[in-house]
Amino acid sequence: MKLKVREELKLKKQAYVQEEILTAAATLFAETGVRAVTIDDIASSLGYTKSVVYYYFKNKNQVLWEIFERIHEAWSQDMVSIMETDLPPAELLGAMIRQHALNVMGRKAWTAIYFRDQAELTSDQQKIIVKRKREYDQLFKTAYTKGVEAGIFRDIPSHVIVSGIIGMANFTHAWFKEGRGLSPEEIANHYVEIILNGCRKQ
Amino acid sequence: MKLKVREELKLKKQAYVQEEILTAAATLFAETGVRAVTIDDIASSLGYTKSVVYYYFKNKNQVLWEIFERIHEAWSQDMVSIMETDLPPAELLGAMIRQHALNVMGRKAWTAIYFRDQAELTSDQQKIIVKRKREYDQLFKTAYTKGVEAGIFRDIPSHVIVSGIIGMANFTHAWFKEGRGLSPEEIANHYVEIILNGCRKQ
DNA sequence: AAATGAATTGACTCGGCGGTCAGAATTTCT
DNA sequence: AGAAATTCTGACCGCCGAGTCAATTCATTT
Numbered sequence: 001m002k003l004k005v006r007e008e009l010k011l012k013k014q015a016y017v018q019e020e021i022l023t024a025a026a027t028l029f030a031e032t033g034v035r036a037v038t039i040d041d042i043a044s045s046l047g048y049t050k051s052v053v054y055y056y057f058k059n060k061n062q063v064l065w066e067i068f069e070r071i072h073e074a075w076s077q078d079m080v081s082i083m084e085t086d087l088p089p090a091e092l093l094g095a096m097i098r099q100h101a102l103n104v105m106g107r108k109a110w111t112a113i114y115f116r117d118q119a120e121l122t123s124d125q126q127k128i129i130v131k132r133k134r135e136y137d138q139l140f141k142t143a144y145t146k147g148v149e150a151g152i153f154r155d156i157p158s159h160v161i162v163s164g165i166i167g168m169a170n171f172t173h174a175w176f177k178e179g180r181g182l183s184p185e186e187i188a189n190h191y192v193e194i195i196l197n198g199c200r201k202q
Numbered sequence: 203m204k205l206k207v208r209e210e211l212k213l214k215k216q217a218y219v220q221e222e223i224l225t226a227a228a229t230l231f232a233e234t235g236v237r238a239v240t241i242d243d244i245a246s247s248l249g250y251t252k253s254v255v256y257y258y259f260k261n262k263n264q265v266l267w268e269i270f271e272r273i274h275e276a277w278s279q280d281m282v283s284i285m286e287t288d289l290p291p292a293e294l295l296g297a298m299i300r301q302h303a304l305n306v307m308g309r310k311a312w313t314a315i316y317f318r319d320q321a322e323l324t325s326d327q328q329k330i331i332v333k334r335k336r337e338y339d340q341l342f343k344t345a346y347t348k349g350v351e352a353g354i355f356r357d358i359p360s361h362v363i364v365s366g367i368i369g370m371a372n373f374t375h376a377w378f379k380e381g382r383g384l385s386p387e388e389i390a391n392h393y394v395e396i397i398l399n400g401c402r403k404q
Numbered sequence: 405a406a407a408t409g410a411a412t413t414g415a416c417t418c419g420g421c422g423g424t425c426a427g428a429a430t431t432t433c434t
Numbered sequence: 435a436g437a438a439a440t441t442c443t444g445a446c447c448g449c450c451g452a453g454t455c456a457a458t459t460c461a462t463t464t
Contacts, residue, residue, distance in 0.1 A: 032321045035237035038421060049443060060422070115376070116318050119234045157384065160392050163377050164370040171369020182359065190362050198400030240451055251413060256453070
């Protein structure tokens with residue numbers, strides 16, 4: 001009885017510290033790349049010692065993998081909830097582009113890691129990521145293809161256009177700075193317009 | 203007299219081996235990131251020992267820096283020769299996009315390194331790269347702005363559109379495979395069309 | 405053949421980093 | 435208070451990779 005409560009409390013605290021460590025790790029990983037960041041760096045950025053990190057995580061790979069998991073969960077959930085709406089093709093694709101761009105700008109660290117440090121994962125993990133990326137792309141491709149079938153988009157191979165969209169949005173992580181110049185929403189809207197106009201059948 | 207000939211021959215051979223090492227290094231760097239590649243890896247991929255690499259290069263940083271130098275020279279020369287033509291804005295921007303995309307697909311390794319491993323350089327070197335990237339972007343921005351002034355492009359902040367273009371083209375390095383599916387030229391042309399249509403004033 | 409200089413080797417150092425572990429400190433429960 | 439579980443510490447190990455160096459091999463010249 002008490003055991004359960006205690007167990008839960010323990011897990012809750014552990015979860016909190018874990019998230020704290022993951023956030024700190026992600027920030028550092030994003031700056032200089034996973035390989036260049038030591039467990040000591042992560043720990044001391046939080047005022048901990050290295051051993052604390054090893055108390056909460058099995059090893060460095062697990063820290064990295066959990067970050068990849070968080071990214072996937074957040075992004076795929078966002079996308080799924082857009083797919084569930086019943087928008088017509090152009091609006092659907094627009095919403096997806098907007099969401100993806102906002103996600104990237106909202107968490108620049110994540111994008112840097114997700115697209116740069118994949119090679120640091122084990123080959124099994126990499127396989128999973130490759131599959132997830134394919135699925136993610138597929139959502140965009142489906143939306144685009146629907147537009148082609150509806151006669152509103154030009155008939156370009158969907159992977160070319162989808163890769164272009166993702167590349168364009170991802171790259172914001174390299175230059176966008178919060179709080180100066182345009183807002184993420186404005187930038188995202190520009191990209192939506194460029195792409196939709198660029199794809200529209202004349 | 204003879205000395206000169208000999209000297210030249212020596213330099214020529216050295217230059218050859220250096221290029222050989224740089225090419226091998228770039229390939230490996232691109233695959234797994236600079237940090238994950240050892241000098242031994244580079245050497246043995248050519249059948250050499252580590253010491254050979256150290257005979258031709260001062261250290262690992264110099265190998266990396268020379269690669270960055272090669273990239274800059276090749277890309278900026280290509281761009282400059284396009285700027286020298288006297289094309290009207292839309293055609294100019296189109297040619298630039300096409301060239302950049304072709305460069306990326308023609309040397310995927312270079313792009314991976316140039317945009318992912320910058321953090322491995324010294325801070326002085328990084329400053330130079332940042333400056334060069336700004337100059338490179340500036341060429342695109344100027345072309346776009348001309349189009350806006352000529353009334354053919356929509357009035358979007360040029361850095362948004364230029365970053366979008368570069369991001370879109372750069373991302374091909376992550377998915378394009380030589381010899382299956384579309385050719386680099388076809389892909390580049392699609393991007394040119396998407397962007398030009400997307401930016402054209404309605 | 406001898407001498408000179410270029411190219412190559414392999415053994416070595418040294419520092420750093422991932423990961424471990426025995427125990428100390430702290431918190432929680434009874 | 436004392437026992438039990440938990441969190442945290444700091445010293446330690448082993449390995450790996452960057453870079454060095456003295457010595458050797460190879461090529462060229464005279």
